[in-house]
Amino acid sequence: MKLADAADRVRELPVRVPLVHAETVDSYLRRLAAANHLPLHDLRAYLAGPSQYAKNKPPRPERLAAMTSHPVDRICTTLTGIDPPLRGKQQSSDTHVACSHCAARRGISMPVVCWSSHQWACLKHNRWVRTQRIDEQYDISRLPEVARAQRQHNRLVKRYELKAVSRAIGDSERILLRWTERGEWPEQRQRRLNTYFDVEHQRIPVHDSVITMVNYPEIVRLSGLLVSPFWSTLATSDDPKQVDVFHQEVRARLHIPYEPTTTFCPLRRWREVTAAERRHMKLRNNSGTSLTE
Numbered sequence: 588m589k590l591a592d593a594a595d596r597v598r599e600l601p602v603r604v605p606l607v608h609a610e611t612v613d614s615y616l617r618r619l620a621a622a623n624h625l626p627l628h629d630l631r632a633y634l635a636g637p638s639q640y641a642k643n644k645p646p647r648p649e650r651l652a653a654m655t656s657h658p659v660d661r662i663c664t665t666l667t668g669i670d671p672p673l674r675g676k677q678q679s680s681d682t683h684v685a686c687s688h689c690a691a692r693r694g695i696s697m698p699v700v701c702w703s704s705h706q707w708a709c710l711k712h713n714r715w716v717r718t719q720r721i722d723e724q725y726d727i728s729r730l731p732e733v734a735r736a737q738r739q740h741n742r743l744v745k746r747y748e749l750k751a752v753s754r755a756i757g758d759s760e761r762i763l764l765r766w767t768e769r770g771e772w773p774e775q776r777q778r779r780l781n782t783y784f785d786v787e788h789q790r791i792p793v794h795d796s797v798i799t800m801v802n803y804p805e806i807v808r809l810s811g812l813l814v815s816p817f818w819s820t821l822a823t824s825d826d827p828k829q830v831d832v833f834h835q836e837v838r839a840r841l842h843i844p845y846e847p848t849t850t851f852c853p854l855r856r857w858r859e860v861t862a863a864e865r866r867h868m869k870l871r872n873n874s875g876t877s878l879t880e
């Protein structure tokens with residue numbers, strides 16, 4: 588099948604493929620090629636345009652619009668990585684597969700790879716979606732606290748700047764993962780694993796996605812503290828009494844007997860790094876002020 592005519596006008600493909608919010612352009616092109624029985628590399632080459640018929644060139648939005656009959660502005664606002672294009676590392680580093688039940692309702696059977704958003708669980712279908720694989724989209728109906736954590740996560744996104752929430756969630760995920768690796772505060776995590784998996788008859792697939800799922804309620808609760816200007820100021824204070832108030836809040840919100848007992852404690856490390864960053868910012872701002880005076 589010829590994808591463009593002699594004047595290089597791109598032709599509309601016979602099978603229309605629906606757009607999915609935040610889907611990576613790479614994932615969309617795979618679905619588009621499969622639905623229209625086209626070799627993916629041919630499709631990519633035509634979408635890059637005649638001057639760039641080469642590997643790994645980004646598709647041009649107006650050519651994709653002409654081929655799919657979706658409006659160009661809708662393509663640019665819906666797909667991730669088309670305008671501006673994602674760099675190679677970004678393409679694979681922080682993505683997840685969209686809820687397969689949501690996709691099926693739209694008639695999509697292939698995996699839909701999305702740029703990682705703040706949706707870690709599908710509340711419509713009670714499924715965990717913070718994973719790269721459909722077979723790891725666990726039913727969370729037996730873990731109501733995971734669905735509650737997603738609602739709380741949504742409230743953080745509404746309340747604070749998106750960049751700040753992303754950072755707090757990322758920091759909290761790393762802190763909880765370090766605690767898990769060190770076997771610290773295991774009760775809730777283990778209870779959720781036991782509730783979810785039949786430990787008598789089924790091997791527990793302990794990998795990052797499952798660990799993140801059973802830690803998710805604490806990840807979101809800790810994020811609520813790290814992103815809060817009030818609590819993060821206490822956490823990074825030079826006054827040990829203020830730091831202690833922060834630690835009490837950590838114990839109360841996460842329901843763990845937290846104590847910063849060792850120098851390797853990841854939360855202690857977060858406090859030290861964040862305090863150093865804040866001192867640096869203050870110095871920079873002060874020197875900037877004196878220069879303009």
Ligand SMILES: [Zn+2]
Nearest residue numbers: 686689709712
């Ligand atoms: Zn869903």
